Amino acid sequence: xxxxxxxxxxxxxxxxxxxxxxxxxxxxxxxxxxxxxxxxxxxxxxxxxxxxxxxxxxxxxxxxxxxxxxxxxxxxxxxxxxxxxxxxxxxxxx
Numbered sequence: 001x002x003x004x005x006x007x008x009x010x011x012x013x014x015x016x017x018x019x020x021x022x023x024x025x026x027x028x029x030x031x032x033x034x035x036x037x038x039x040x041x042x043x044x045x046x047x048x049x050x051x052x053x054x055x056x057x058x059x060x061x062x063x064x065x066x067x068x069x070x071x072x073x074x075x076x077x078x079x080x081x082x083x084x085x086x087x088x089x090x091x092x093x094x
Contacts, residue, residue, distance in 0.1 A: 021070040025079045028089040029060045037086060042068060045082035 027042070035057050042053035046069050059066035069079045073092070080090040 021072065023071060023073050023076045023092055023094050024067045025069040025076050025083070026065050026091045026093060027056065027060050027068045027083060028065045028091070029063075030089060033086065033088065035061070038088065041083055041086050041088060045069070045079045 027038075035054070038057040038060070039050065039053040042048060042056055043050060046053075048056070048068075056066045056068045060068075068083075069076060071079075076092045080092060083090050
């Protein structure tokens with residue numbers, strides 16, 4: 001907080017430099033798909049790198065779920081559609 005000459009304390013404004021998207025795609029862990037299958041589908045659905053897809057797959061495996069994409073609703077619907085081509089379990093949240 002910054003003190004203004006009037007003696008009042010005003011909150012400091014911090015600008016958010018990142019873009020916040022309203023929707024997120026969550027990928028849930030399952031015992032059916034291999035890591036390679038999930039990684040391949042994540043790359044296809046999101047366009048992320050192999051390394052990033054591997055991190056998402058590992059996070060879903062360890063924590064039970066992972067946020068794998070953020071964007072507008074229509075983009076999230078496309079991503080979930082591709083992930084669900086191989087019966088991966090997903091959810092879109094806001």
